[in-house]
Amino acid sequence: MKNKIIEKIGFLFLFLCIAITLFFLATIVYFVVSRGLPALSWEFLTEAPRKSMTAGGVAPAIIGTFYLIVGTILFALPLGLATAIYLCEYSPRGYFVSIIRMSINNLAGVPSVVFGLFGLAVFVKYCGFGVSILSGSLTLSILILPGIISASQEALTAVPFSLREASLALGATHWQTIKRVVIPTAFPGVLTGVILGIGRAAGETAPILFTAATFFTRDYPSSPLSECMALPYHIFALMTEGSHPDQQAVIAYGCALILMVLVFMVSGIAIYLRKRFRQAFTH
Amino acid sequence: MIRFKEALYRWIFTVMAFTSLFFLLGIIIVLLREGLPILMAVGPFKFLSGVHWYPTYDPAEFGIFPLIIASLSVAIGAMVVAVPLGVGSALYLHELAGERIRHILKPAVEILSAVPSIVFGFFGMMIVAPFVQKIFHVPTGLNAFTAAVVMGIMAIPTIASLTEDALGFVPRSFKEASYALGASRWQTLIKIVLPAAGSGVSTAIILGMSRIVGETMTVLMVSGGAAVIPHSIFDPVRPMTSTIAAEMGEAVTGSLHYSALFAIGLVLFLMTLTLNIISENISKKYRIKLGLDR
Incomplete structure (x- = not known):
C-alpha cells in the first residue's frame, strides 16, 4: 500500500x-x-529602418541573415560532407581517424563566442576580409561543421552495404560508387544536417558580433566584403543601443518572432525529413 | 588513368577530413598567440586570481577571478533548475508518456532546443527580469539569479533529450528482471533504469553544463554586467563570455585589453574542453558496460 x-x-x-x-x-x-x-506588416518585412530605428522595417537584417546562411552552407556543406565520406567510405579504422573524430567532438563543444574570437583574429584581421559577410560566414561555417559532419555520417552509414556491393560488382570504381550510389541515396539525410545547420546559423549571434554584424546600414550589402545587418544581432542592438527603448522593443519583438518562426520551420522540416529517412532504411 | 583518379579523390577527401583538426588547432593557436601578451604582462596566476577587472582604468587591472566566479555561479544555478526538470521530463517521456504523446513531445522538446539564445536573452530581459525585480524586491532584475533561471530553462531541452536517449539504451531485460522480482514500476524506474543509464545521464548533465558555461548572448543580456565578486544571488554579475562579447568592440587591436579578452577565451575554451573530455570518457565506458559498442 x-x-x-x-x-x-x-x-x-x-x-x-x-x-x-x-x-x-x-x-x-x-x-x-x-x-x-x-509589429509584423508588409512594410516591416520589406523596408529599411527609418527615424533612428523607431519606424520602418527590418528588411536589411532579413537579407543579411539570408546571405550569412547561404555563405555558411557554401563553406560548411562541402567540408562536412567530404569529412563524413572520408570517415565512412575511405578511412581505415586507425589512429588518424580517432584523432579526426576527437577533434570533431571537441569542436562541437567550443563556446560560440570563442569562434567569434577566432574569426576576428583570423578572417577579419589576418586574412584582411574585415567585418564582412565573408568573415561571418566562414566563422559560422566552422561552428556548424560538426553538426553537418555527424548528420552526413549518420546518413552514409544508413546506406545498405548491398547497394555498394552491387555497384562494385557491376565494375564501378570506388569513387564512382560513392558519387553515383552512396551520395544520392544518403542525400535526404545529408539535407537534414544542412537544414539543422541553417537553423543554427540563423540564430547564432556571438560569432557574428565582431565578424559580420552591424546595427545599421543604409544600403543592402553589395558584396561579400560588406558588413551586414542580421536578425539576431538586430534584436541585441535594439535592446542595448539607441535612444528610444520603448519603440525599439516593439521592433525587437517583431524580429524575435521572425527568427523563431524561421528556426521552428527549419527544425520541423529537418525532424520530419530525418524521420522519413530513418524509416526508409529500417523497414 | 582511372587508378590515378581514384587515388586523387582519396587524397582530396583525406585532406578535407583533416580540416576539423586544423580548425581546432587553429583556435588553440590563435587564443594562445593573442592571449600570451597579457599572461606575460600580468602573470598567469595573477590573471586568474586577481579580483579587480578594470581594463580601461589607468593603470588597468586584469584579474578575471570575479568573471570566473560569475560564470560558475550562473552555471551552477542553472543546473539546479535544469537537472531536476530535464531528467524528470526525460523519465516522464520514457516511462509514462504513451506512444502518441511521446511522438508529439519528443520533437517538441527537440525544436525548443533550437530556439536561438538571443530569443531567450530577450525574453529574460523583457519578461523574467521585471518579474524577479518585483517579486524579490531587488534593485535590478538583471542579476545572477535571473541569468541562472533563464539559462536553466534554456538547458532543459538539451538535458531532457540526451537523458531520454540514455534511458532508451537500457536493455529491456533489466526492467523485466526487476518486475519479475516483484518491484513496482516506480521502484524499477528509479532503482534500476535510472542507475543503469547513470553515466548517460551524467554525460547529458555535463554537456548541458558545458553549453551553459559557453553561452554568451543570454548572459550578456540578463546577468547585469557588474565585474565584481557577487555577495548575493541577486547581485549583477559579469560572466566570462559576456565580458568578451561586451568589451571586444571597444578594445583596441593589439592592446593589453584585447589580449586579455583572448586570454579569457582561452580559459573558457579549456574549461569547456575539460567538461567535454570528461563526458566523452564517461559515455565511452558506459557504452561498453551495456555492451553497445564492440
Whole structure:
C-alpha cells in the first residue's frame, strides 16, 4: 500500500517536471508571438529602418541573415560532407581517424563566442576580409561543421552495404560508387544536417558580433566584403543601443518572432525529413 | 588513368577530413598567440586570481577571478533548475508518456532546443527580469539569479533529450528482471533504469553544463554586467563570455585589453574542453558496460 502511494507521488512529480518545462517554453512562445505579431506588416518585412530605428522595417537584417546562411552552407556543406565520406567510405579504422573524430567532438563543444574570437583574429584581421559577410560566414561555417559532419555520417552509414556491393560488382570504381550510389541515396539525410545547420546559423549571434554584424546600414550589402545587418544581432542592438527603448522593443519583438518562426520551420522540416529517412532504411 | 583518379579523390577527401583538426588547432593557436601578451604582462596566476577587472582604468587591472566566479555561479544555478526538470521530463517521456504523446513531445522538446539564445536573452530581459525585480524586491532584475533561471530553462531541452536517449539504451531485460522480482514500476524506474543509464545521464548533465558555461548572448543580456565578486544571488554579475562579447568592440587591436579578452577565451575554451573530455570518457565506458559498442 505504501509503495503504491510512493509510486503515485513519484509519477506525479515526473508529470509536474514536464508540465513546468512545457509551461516555461510555452510562455516564451506566447510572449514572442503575442507581442511580435502586432509589429509584423508588409512594410516591416520589406523596408529599411527609418527615424533612428523607431519606424520602418527590418528588411536589411532579413537579407543579411539570408546571405550569412547561404555563405555558411557554401563553406560548411562541402567540408562536412567530404569529412563524413572520408570517415565512412575511405578511412581505415586507425589512429588518424580517432584523432579526426576527437577533434570533431571537441569542436562541437567550443563556446560560440570563442569562434567569434577566432574569426576576428583570423578572417577579419589576418586574412584582411574585415567585418564582412565573408568573415561571418566562414566563422559560422566552422561552428556548424560538426553538426553537418555527424548528420552526413549518420546518413552514409544508413546506406545498405548491398547497394555498394552491387555497384562494385557491376565494375564501378570506388569513387564512382560513392558519387553515383552512396551520395544520392544518403542525400535526404545529408539535407537534414544542412537544414539543422541553417537553423543554427540563423540564430547564432556571438560569432557574428565582431565578424559580420552591424546595427545599421543604409544600403543592402553589395558584396561579400560588406558588413551586414542580421536578425539576431538586430534584436541585441535594439535592446542595448539607441535612444528610444520603448519603440525599439516593439521592433525587437517583431524580429524575435521572425527568427523563431524561421528556426521552428527549419527544425520541423529537418525532424520530419530525418524521420522519413530513418524509416526508409529500417523497414 | 582511372587508378590515378581514384587515388586523387582519396587524397582530396583525406585532406578535407583533416580540416576539423586544423580548425581546432587553429583556435588553440590563435587564443594562445593573442592571449600570451597579457599572461606575460600580468602573470598567469595573477590573471586568474586577481579580483579587480578594470581594463580601461589607468593603470588597468586584469584579474578575471570575479568573471570566473560569475560564470560558475550562473552555471551552477542553472543546473539546479535544469537537472531536476530535464531528467524528470526525460523519465516522464520514457516511462509514462504513451506512444502518441511521446511522438508529439519528443520533437517538441527537440525544436525548443533550437530556439536561438538571443530569443531567450530577450525574453529574460523583457519578461523574467521585471518579474524577479518585483517579486524579490531587488534593485535590478538583471542579476545572477535571473541569468541562472533563464539559462536553466534554456538547458532543459538539451538535458531532457540526451537523458531520454540514455534511458532508451537500457536493455529491456533489466526492467523485466526487476518486475519479475516483484518491484513496482516506480521502484524499477528509479532503482534500476535510472542507475543503469547513470553515466548517460551524467554525460547529458555535463554537456548541458558545458553549453551553459559557453553561452554568451543570454548572459550578456540578463546577468547585469557588474565585474565584481557577487555577495548575493541577486547581485549583477559579469560572466566570462559576456565580458568578451561586451568589451571586444571597444578594445583596441593589439592592446593589453584585447589580449586579455583572448586570454579569457582561452580559459573558457579549456574549461569547456575539460567538461567535454570528461563526458566523452564517461559515455565511452558506459557504452561498453551495456555492451553497445564492440
